[in-house]
Amino acid sequence: xxxxxxxxxxxxxxxxxxxxxxxxxLSNPQLxxxxxxxxxxxxxxDAGLRGISYSLExxxxxxxxxxxxxxxxxxxxxxxxxxxVCAYQQFEKLPAVRQADLEQQFGFTTRQTDLKDEAxxxxxWQVLDISEYAPNYVATQTVWLQGLHTHLYAxxxxxxxxxxxxxxxxxxxxxHGDLSYYPSGWPLRALLNSKQRLNGRPVxxxxxxxxxxxxxxxxxxxxxxxxxxxxxxxLGKVQLHYQDSQPNLIDQAGNRLPLVYFPGNMRYxxxxxxxxxxxxxxxxxxxxxxxxxxxxxxxxxxx
Amino acid sequence: xxxxxxxxxxALLGSRRRPLAPPNHDHxxxxxxxQLDYGQPxxxxxxxxxxxxxxxxxxxxxxxxxxxxxxxxxxxxxxxxAAILDWLGEHPPALNARQLSRLLEYALQDSLLSDRxxxxxxxxxxxxxxxxxxxxxxxxxHDDPFPxxxxxxxSETDMTNALSDLILREYAAQYVSxxxxxxxxWPSIPIDxxxxxxxALLSQLTEHDRPLLELALADPLSAPIAQxxxxxxxx
Numbered sequence: 001x002x003x004x005x006x007x008x009x010x011x012x013x014x015x016x017x018x019x020x021x022x023x024x025x026l027s028n029p030q031l032x033x034x035x036x037x038x039x040x041x042x043x044x045x046d047a048g049l050r051g052i053s054y055s056l057e058x059x060x061x062x063x064x065x066x067x068x069x070x071x072x073x074x075x076x077x078x079x080x081x082x083x084x085v086c087a088y089q090q091f092e093k094l095p096a097v098r099q100a101d102l103e104q105q106f107g108f109t110t111r112q113t114d115l116k117d118e119a120x121x122x123x124x125w126q127v128l129d130i131s132e133y134a135p136n137y138v139a140t141q142t143v144w145l146q147g148l149h150t151h152l153y154a155x156x157x158x159x160x161x162x163x164x165x166x167x168x169x170x171x172x173x174x175x176h177g178d179l180s181y182y183p184s185g186w187p188l189r190a191l192l193n194s195k196q197r198l199n200g201r202p203v204x205x206x207x208x209x210x211x212x213x214x215x216x217x218x219x220x221x222x223x224x225x226x227x228x229x230x231x232x233x234x235l236g237k238v239q240l241h242y243q244d245s246q247p248n249l250i251d252q253a254g255n256r257l258p259l260v261y262f263p264g265n266m267r268y269x270x271x272x273x274x275x276x277x278x279x280x281x282x283x284x285x286x287x288x289x290x291x292x293x294x295x296x297x298x299x300x301x302x303x
Numbered sequence: 304x305x306x307x308x309x310x311x312x313x314a315l316l317g318s319r320r321r322p323l324a325p326p327n328h329d330h331x332x333x334x335x336x337x338q339l340d341y342g343q344p345x346x347x348x349x350x351x352x353x354x355x356x357x358x359x360x361x362x363x364x365x366x367x368x369x370x371x372x373x374x375x376x377x378x379x380x381x382x383x384x385a386a387i388l389d390w391l392g393e394h395p396p397a398l399n400a401r402q403l404s405r406l407l408e409y410a411l412q413d414s415l416l417s418d419r420x421x422x423x424x425x426x427x428x429x430x431x432x433x434x435x436x437x438x439x440x441x442x443x444x445h446d447d448p449f450p451x452x453x454x455x456x457x458s459e460t461d462m463t464n465a466l467s468d469l470i471l472r473e474y475a476a477q478y479v480s481x482x483x484x485x486x487x488x489w490p491s492i493p494i495d496x497x498x499x500x501x502x503a504l505l506s507q508l509t510e511h512d513r514p515l516l517e518l519a520l521a522d523p524l525s526a527p528i529a530q531x532x533x534x535x536x537x538x
Contacts, residue, residue, distance in 0.1 A: 019346060223361045
């Protein structure tokens with residue numbers, strides 16, 4: 001845990017920075033300067049608020065993209081940062097799991113030994129998707145898992161220099177092991193202990209739900225974990241349709257879900273076929289990660 | 304202009320040049336947003352945007368969903384100027400009554416259709432990530448210690464018993480992971496549940512259960528069952 005005084009000073013600085021930014025407006029040309037973002041991002045990092053620093057870098061990328069909805073997304077992300085400031089100001093009054101979620105947003109590291117008393121879920125864990133973010137020499141890998149028997153979703157996140165991750169996972173593989181969650185209002189981040197690879201065991205998507213179910217379940221997840229950014233779900237028996245170059249999934253009830261993107265090489269293979277799709281939903285956008293058609297898995301994620 | 308556009312327009316031009324005005328229409332958040340301190344333009348805009356984001360994520364179709372009413376009630380009933388602050392602190396990270404009844408509805412369906420909870424995919428997906436209810440699924444680490452329990456309850460399918468099912472399963476999981484904690488909390492467990500837990504032990508009774516049984520002897524209502532089980536253990 002970083003120095004509490006540094007954290008407190010960092011949060012105060014962030015609050016004032018957000019107020020100044022909103023006072024002057026998102027159309028302020030200063031926002032296009034790298035220095036404007038790097039300055040505050042570095043200060044947050046120095047204060048031990050690594051998670052806030054990453055968020056600011058993400059917002060800077062949104063600002064530079066200048067696409068149709070980027071202003072809305074920028075405002076959402078800034079408002080979310082402000083809600084973290086508000087939450088920190090009454091940290092002691094927050095329920096324990098919300099404190100844990102707040103600390104996770106700040107990027108505080110939970111030691112693996114701190115999870116030793118958490119419940120363990122022994123299961124066969126199938127790897128649904130592996131993605132990587134490497135803005136510099138430190139890369140971060142996210143591995144989505146689902147338990148065959150428990151049906152639990154979880155993700156493993158690990159960072160390493162030069163991709164030398166402590167733990168290795170392969171796509172389309174199953175592993176036997178004991179999974180423990182980091183404390184959270186809606187637990188997803190986890191550790192997998194005593195891991196053993198099960199060669200030859202097929203991976204398949206299961207528990208396919210409808211688009212209505214996605215809204216219903218995710219809204220409850222966001223209600224208990226307001227900073228949740230990736231709600232995992234498998235949509236079952238959906239079809240891929242394009243409307244004015246916009247990819248959409250349509251379920252059996254006829255409900256339509258716009259997709260952030262769909263890889264072009266998969267469009268001609270899967271369009272209008274009945275498929276299952278695993279992906280993550282952030283409350284506004286669904287990011288498809290893997291599709292299953294006739295028992296065959298097709299990775300869709302941006303690596 | 305709808306509230307989202309007003310927020311964005313003010314954010315783009317800057318809250319100094321275009322301060323956000325209190326919303327004056329029928330938006331579900333209007334009542335709450337009207338309580339904000341608009342003398343601090345940037346803060347009121349950021350709080351409004353944060354509340355709007357939470358609202359849209361928890362009521363994704365634009366209409367308050369039945370299951371989300373509890374959350375919205377909390378948002379709407381909060382009259383404080385720093386509404387989000389209070390909401391974050393006071394909103395309990397647990398199921399509200401409506402969500403619970405929905406979960407029970409599915410649990411009930413499952414209990415009618417099968418001999419294990421929960422099997423309905425929606426129920427499963429909902430319950431698995433909820434810490435309070437994850438105990439229902441704790442069977443992988445240890446074998447289910449109470450297989451007979453569900454057989455005992457099969458004939459009872461009303462809501463109350465569905466709830467009782469879930470609660471007992473949570474006790475069961477607690478007992479497996481930490482028998483000591485269940486023993487320490489024994490007096491606070493409702494008497495019906497204490498008896499049911501003891502009865503459920505019948506199928507897999509071991510020496511491991513002796514401390515709990517001895518504790519139950521001190522309890523007049525569960526003592527007869529505990530005595531029976533201790534006698535069984537002695538043989």
